[in-house]
Amino acid sequence: MHIQTAAVHTLKDFEHGAVVPPVHLSSTFELDRASEEGAFAYQRGANPTRAQLETVLAALDGAEHGFAFTSGMAATAAALSTLVVGDEVLLPASVYGGTYRFVDLVLPGRGITGRFVDDLGALTAADFTPATRAIFVETPANPTLRITDLRRIVELAHRHGALVIVDNTFMSPVLQRPLELGADVVVQSATKYLAGHSDLLAGALTTNDAALAEAFALAQKAQGGVLAPQDSFRLIQSIKTLPLRIERQQANAEAIVAHLRGRADIARVWYPGSHSEEEARIHASQASGTGAVLSFELAAGLDRIAFLEALRYPAYAVSLGGVETLICRPATMTHEAMTDQARQAAGISEELLRLSVGIEDIGDLLGDLDQALAAAAR
Incomplete structure (x- = not known):
């Protein structure tokens, strides 16, 4: 299915023949009294409208798993939440300022090191240490528009046991699909092209890795930075014209x-x-x-x-x-x-x-x- 078709038709067959999805505002959901089970329990953990958006986000990126957050930085923070004390992440020197702030001021307090590389395109095996666990890539870079060879970075990182996280905000899945090039995680500030009208704050994260997906679902539930139902609905509608x-x-x-x-x-x-x-x-x-x-x-x-x-x-x-x-x-x-x-x-x-x-x-x-x-x- 072409991405324009996927943007419009990933979600179909709504109740009463509606051509747009319903908005489920409930913060809590009734469970089965005997089994105490249900598809949804509390909005922070999952919500039907957010789940529909996450299905769309995954479809656009060709991913198995999609996650919606309150902002692009919340998605980036979740992507980096898999790092632990002693780990290191490599980033381009020209990385987005918000990402720089998070890596420079927040990660050190968690015992995680961020190392900024002048030219990520020139990265070699010598730049990796036993602590290097992730490479965070922006291509094109913000705001210098420098380009990084994703296939090369993926091969190099995976050879050294490191994840590749790609911020694809500038390109969106319409112009670039990093997961298909081997990246492990894609993050986007959905505020930008996905929403497209400067009136909505949101973040998107996609992956094909089941273990990472579990970690990101935990980050949503434990940290609570999830996108609200009405914003999820508006983003679904905006994506149709992306x-x-x-x-x-x-x-x-x-x-x-x-x-x-x-x-x-x-x-x-x-x-x-x-x-x-x-x-x-x-x-x-x-x-x-x-x-x-x-x-x-x-x-x-x-x-x-x-x-x-x-x-x-x-x-x-x-x-x-x-x-x-x-x-x-x-x-x-x-x-x-x-x-x-x-x-x-x-x-x-x-x-x-x-x-x-x-x-x-x-x-x-x-x-x-x-x-x-x-x-x-x-």
Whole structure:
């Protein structure tokens, strides 16, 4: 089944002939009095509406097991909850700022070490220690759009007994399916492309490993960061338009990249594959598109604040993946938890701007960028 069809038809045959699933709001469920058993008992452990969403999440990723959380960071925390005292996780230096914060400030208190690698693509056997238990990958990376060869990382990690966890938020299952490339776990901030309208906070986690699935179910029940029924229903409905939204957003982003590249008032543009021909080849081999996020810097002498204030359509705000175009400065917004040294190692300059492209008319977006660049040059 094509992913567009799966997004719409994974759930079917609802009561009374309804074409959308019901919302089960009950926090508790009656059990059989004799056996004290039931498919559902208490909402934190399981809920019919959340279970339906988790079926959809698994179907999109080609996974056996899906889990819905209150946020992308809750899903990431659950993915890393399998680590124990003495374990180490390797991550790219340019990892999302929220993940950096969790690994840098929370994991050490649990006796777990996070080691940030400048270029995960250059990882070798020499980088592994007996404590290395997981590799956390973002490809494309946030916000530098660097690419990591997932097949290579999976082979290397598994050879050393380490899990591969992939944050697939930027690509979504429409453009990249890490489990099919051998990854053990996929996490997403469902707030972004899956929800797609900047009005819902959620996280998704999928896996084919039964033992990991048990651990993630325990994390849901023990830690309680589960998605509520109404939000689960809204996410089910939003996912139905996911492939269509991404198709338009990606087309717009490609047009913007082409428009900005080579201009005298733009110092550099980052997009998946822009770092090198090798990264472009790798990305093309493991993803079916470049997505809808790009980063750029204005040329020296241009006024960044004047540029941002002149923009009419992109909101100056964190997040990405919504139908509206957003622009942010990662150094002070999405990656503010990083130290100056860490941002420098990650290639995140003070002037770097990240653009999440929406579904607006491309002519309007290009015209807006042009007039804002003209304002920045005055």
